[in-house]
Amino acid sequence: MSNRMWGGRFAEGPDAIMEEINASIDFDRKLYKQDILGSKAHVRMLAKQGIVSSEDAEKIVEGLETILAEIEAGTFVFSRALEDIHMNIEARLAELIGPVAGRLHTARSRNDQVATDFRLWVRDTLDGLDEQLTELLKALATKAEAHAGDVMPGFTHLQTAQPVTFGHHLMAYVEMFARDRSRVRDARVRMNESPLGSAALAGTSFPIDREMTALALGFDRPAANSLDGVSDRDFVLEALADASICAMHLSRLAEEIVIWCSAQFNFIKLSDKFSTGSSIMPQKKNPDAAELVRAKTGRIYGALNALLVMMKGLPLAYSKDMQEDKEQAFDALPNLSLALAAMTGMIDDLEPNSDELMKAAGSGYSTATDLADWCVRVLNVPFRDAHHITGSLVGKAVEKNIELEQLTLEEMKSVESRITDDVYNVLSVSNSVKSRVSYGGTSPDNVREQAQRWLEKLEAEAL
Numbered sequence: 001m002s003n004r005m006w007g008g009r010f011a012e013g014p015d016a017i018m019e020e021i022n023a024s025i026d027f028d029r030k031l032y033k034q035d036i037l038g039s040k041a042h043v044r045m046l047a048k049q050g051i052v053s054s055e056d057a058e059k060i061v062e063g064l065e066t067i068l069a070e071i072e073a074g075t076f077v078f079s080r081a082l083e084d085i086h087m088n089i090e091a092r093l094a095e096l097i098g099p100v101a102g103r104l105h106t107a108r109s110r111n112d113q114v115a116t117d118f119r120l121w122v123r124d125t126l127d128g129l130d131e132q133l134t135e136l137l138k139a140l141a142t143k144a145e146a147h148a149g150d151v152m153p154g155f156t157h158l159q160t161a162q163p164v165t166f167g168h169h170l171m172a173y174v175e176m177f178a179r180d181r182s183r184v185r186d187a188r189v190r191m192n193e194s195p196l197g198s199a200a201l202a203g204t205s206f207p208i209d210r211e212m213t214a215l216a217l218g219f220d221r222p223a224a225n226s227l228d229g230v231s232d233r234d235f236v237l238e239a240l241a242d243a244s245i246c247a248m249h250l251s252r253l254a255e256e257i258v259i260w261c262s263a264q265f266n267f268i269k270l271s272d273k274f275s276t277g278s279s280i281m282p283q284k285k286n287p288d289a290a291e292l293v294r295a296k297t298g299r300i301y302g303a304l305n306a307l308l309v310m311m312k313g314l315p316l317a318y319s320k321d322m323q324e325d326k327e328q329a330f331d332a333l334p335n336l337s338l339a340l341a342a343m344t345g346m347i348d349d350l351e352p353n354s355d356e357l358m359k360a361a362g363s364g365y366s367t368a369t370d371l372a373d374w375c376v377r378v379l380n381v382p383f384r385d386a387h388h389i390t391g392s393l394v395g396k397a398v399e400k401n402i403e404l405e406q407l408t409l410e411e412m413k414s415v416e417s418r419i420t421d422d423v424y425n426v427l428s429v430s431n432s433v434k435s436r437v438s439y440g441g442t443s444p445d446n447v448r449e450q451a452q453r454w455l456e457k458l459e460a461e462a463l
C-alpha cells in the first residue's frame, strides 16, 4: 500500500530497506511536544486568518491535545510506516477527528515543521544548559571562596612553576564556564527565529500570519527567507560548537581531578558518591565520574563534526540528509548535560588536602621567581641578571638536593654578595601567593574578592 500522506502518485509501497533507511520515528518521536505545540500555533493562526474555520481549528486543537496525553501516557502507537513524528501525529489525528485533520497541513510542509520543532528542542536544551552552567559556576565559586588561601603548586608544562591558591585555580574554571554560558546565551538569541510558514521552500500563497505563529512559539520574529528557513541548521551546529568548547573545559577539569586524586599527587579527596571501587583491587577508589566526563567530549566533538560534514555539500533548500541532524544532537547535548551535572556534584563534594597541597607547593623551587623579583626590587639589578643569579642558586640547591630556603646565607652570598637575610621572607609559599596582588593574580584577597563578586552576581541574576 502506498503512503497515505504522500502516496497519491505511487502505485507501490516502499521496500522494507527503504522504510528502514527513511523512517526517523525511532528518534524524532522525542520531538512530539514541540510538534504538537507548533501544530496548535499553526492551526490557530489558520483560523484567525480565515484559512480554516474556527470549528475545524477547535477540533484539531482538541485532537492534538488528546494525542499529547496519549503519548505521555505511553498508549500512543508509533508506526514506522508513517516515517516520522509529524506523520504519526497527523495520521492519529485523522483517526480521532476524521477528514478535518487534513486541514492542519494547509500552508505548511514537513520542511518548515521539522525545522520549527527542532529549533524549539534545541532552544529548550540551551536553556537547560544555561541553568546547569549557572549551578556549576556557583559550586566552583563557593568552593573557591572557602579555599581562597589554600596554597598549591601552580604548573606550566605540568612542571612546578609558582605557588597559586586552590581557590585561584577553581576561579580559572569559573571564567571558562562563564564564557560557555555566555556563548549558549548568544546562540539562543541568534537562533530564535521561526521557520514556520516557510512551507516547503518558497513560502505560501495562503494569507498566513507568520508573526503570530512566531510569537505563539516564543520566537523573536519569523525567519526572513523561506529557503533559509527550511534549510538552515546553523542553530544546531552552533549549539554543538558551544557544547564542544564547554565539553573541552569540562574535560580539562576532569583530567585535573583524575590527576589530583591519584596517590602520587594526593591533592584532593573525591567523595565516595562520585567514585567507584575495583572488583579485584580492594584498595582502589577510582574517579570514574571524572573519567567519563572527560570521555564524553569525544562524542560531542563527533556530533559537531558529523553535522558539519553532513551539511557542507547540500544545495538549497531542504534535503533528506538533514534528517540525520537529530540523532547527533539528541546524543551530544543530553550527554553534555549529564557531564555538567556530574561535574557540579564532584565539585560540591571534593575537598582539597590542604596540608599536602602546601607541602607540594614548596617543592620544586616554586619560589625561584620570587627570589629573582627580590633581587630586582632590593638590589636593583635588571630582571635578566636576577634570573641568572637565581638560576645559579637553584643549581646549588639542586646539587645539594635541598630547597632554596635551606641554602645558608653564606651559600647565597657566594653567588651574589649583596643578598641579605631579608630574602628568606620571599621564599615561603604563603608570602609568595600573598605578594601576587596584581589584578587577576593569585593573592588570597584577590581570589576571595573574585569569588564573592561572582557569587553576588549569580545571586543577583536569580532575583
Ligand code: ARG
Residues within 6 Å of the ligand: 024, 028, 084, 110, 111, 114, 318, 320, 322, 323, 324
Ligand atoms: N523526517 C524529516 C526530517 O527529519 C521531516 C521532513 C521531511 N521532508 C520531506 N520533504 N521529506 O527531516
